[in-house]
Amino acid sequence: MIILESLTEPAATQAHWVLETLAMLVAGLLYWRARNAATQPPQRLARWTLLAGAAVGAALGSRALFMLQYAPVLLGQPLPAWLSGKTIVGGLLGGIAGVEVAKQQLRWRASTGDGFVWPLIMAIEIGRLGCQLSGLRDLTYGNPTTLPWAWNYGDGVPRHPVSLYEMLGVGLLALLIRLPSRGAAPGDRFRAFASGYLLLRVLLDFLKPPYAPAADGLLVPQRLLDLTPIQWACCAGLLYYAPFLMRRLRRGERTFG
Numbered sequence: 267m268i269i270l271e272s273l274t275e276p277a278a279t280q281a282h283w284v285l286e287t288l289a290m291l292v293a294g295l296l297y298w299r300a301r302n303a304a305t306q307p308p309q310r311l312a313r314w315t316l317l318a319g320a321a322v323g324a325a326l327g328s329r330a331l332f333m334l335q336y337a338p339v340l341l342g343q344p345l346p347a348w349l350s351g352k353t354i355v356g357g358l359l360g361g362i363a364g365v366e367v368a369k370q371q372l373r374w375r376a377s378t379g380d381g382f383v384w385p386l387i388m389a390i391e392i393g394r395l396g397c398q399l400s401g402l403r404d405l406t407y408g409n410p411t412t413l414p415w416a417w418n419y420g421d422g423v424p425r426h427p428v429s430l431y432e433m434l435g436v437g438l439l440a441l442l443i444r445l446p447s448r449g450a451a452p453g454d455r456f457r458a459f460a461s462g463y464l465l466l467r468v469l470l471d472f473l474k475p476p477y478a479p480a481a482d483g484l485l486v487p488q489r490l491l492d493l494t495p496i497q498w499a500c501c502a503g504l505l506y507y508a509p510f511l512m513r514r515l516r517r518g519e520r521t522f523g
Contacts, residue, residue, distance in 0.1 A: 282404065285396030292392060293385035312372050319368025320361040320382065327360015328352035334495040336485045351405060351485075354390060355467055355496050358460065359503055379456025386459070387440050391433055398429035402481045409478035421481055426473045435466045457510045464500040464507075471497050 297317060307313055332351040333340065340348050365378060397406040401420040408417070408426025416424030439462045443455050471477075471494060480486040487494045493501070504511075 282396040282400040285399075286393050289389040289392035289396070293389035296385040296388060297381060307372065307374055312374065315372055316365055316368050316374075316378060319364040319366075321364070323364020323367070324357035324361035327363065328354070328357035330360070331356025331496060331499055335487045338488050339485050353496055354393070355464070355499050355503075358386070358463065359499060362460070377451075377453030377456075379453040379460075383443065383456050383459050384440075387436055390436050390463075394429040394433050394436075398427060398433075402484060405485060406474070407481065408473045409475065419481075423481070428470055428473050431470055431473070432466065435470070436463065439463060439466070454510065454514075457507055458514075461504060461507045461511060464503040468497050468500045468504075471500075 294317065298313070307316065329349060329352060331353045333348055335353065336351070361382075362379075365382075369375075369378065394406075397404050398417075401407075406429050407419045408428040410423050411426050412424065413426070415427065417427040417430075419425055439459055442462070443458050474487075475481075476487050476489055476494065487496070490498060
C-alpha cells in the first residue's frame with residue numbers, strides 16, 4: 267500500500283534546505299520582475315523596502331506561530347529548540363503585516379498584494395515538496411491512514427501525505443484566481459488567494475497531530491478549544507478578509523479571481 271516514502275537523513279535535510287532556499291530565491295525573482303506600477307512602487311528603493319518588510323514580517327511571524335503551536339512542550343527547552351521551526355501560515359500573516367508597515371513608511375496607498383500572489387504560490391509549491399521529502403522531523407507529516415496513496419515518512423507507518431495535498435490545493439487556487447471576474451479591485455487576487463489558502467490550512471491541519479497520536483519522540487502541537495494555534499491564526503486571517511469575501515458574495519461574483 268505504501269508506494270512512496272521520504273528521503274533518509276541526511277539526504278532529507280539537504281533536500282529540504284536546497285528546496286527551501288530555491289523557494290525563496292524564485293519568489294524574490296518573480297516579485298522583482300512584476301513591474302506593474304499600478305500595484306508596485308516604480309522606485310527601486312521602495313520595492314526593496316516592500317520586499318524587506320515582507321521578508322522580515324514573514325520571518326518573525328513564522329517563528330512566533332511555531333513557538334505558540336508547540337509552547338507546552340518547548341517550555342524549559344533551550345533557545346535553539348524554540349527557534350528550530352517555522353510555519354507557512356505565520357509567515358504569510360507576518361508578511362502581510364510587514365508589507366503594511368512598509369507601505370505606511372513609504373506612504374504608498376495602492377494595494378500591493380497582487381504582486382505577491384505568484385511568488386507566494388511558487389514558494390509554497392517548492393517549499394512543500396521539500397517538506398514532503400523530509401520525513402517526520404519536519405513536523406508536517408499526516409495522521410495514519412489506510413488509503414492507497416499513504417506515505418512512509420520513515421517510521422513504517424502509512425500516513426496522509428499532507429504536504430502533497432497542500433500542493434494540490436494551492437495548484438487549484440492558482441487555477442481559480444486566473445478565472446476572469448467582473449468588478450475585481452486591485453488586491454482582490456491576493457485577498458482571494460490568501461483567503462483560500464487559510465481555509466485550506468484549517469481543513470488540512472485536521473489530518474495532522476494532535477488529531478491523531480504524534481510520532482514517537484517528536485513535538486506535539488497544543489489544542490485550544492479543539493483547534494491548534496495555526497488553525498486559530500487561519501481563522502483570524504479569514505476574519506480579517508471577511509469584508510472582501512462578503513463584498514464578492516453580495517455582488518454574486520466569483521470569490522476567486
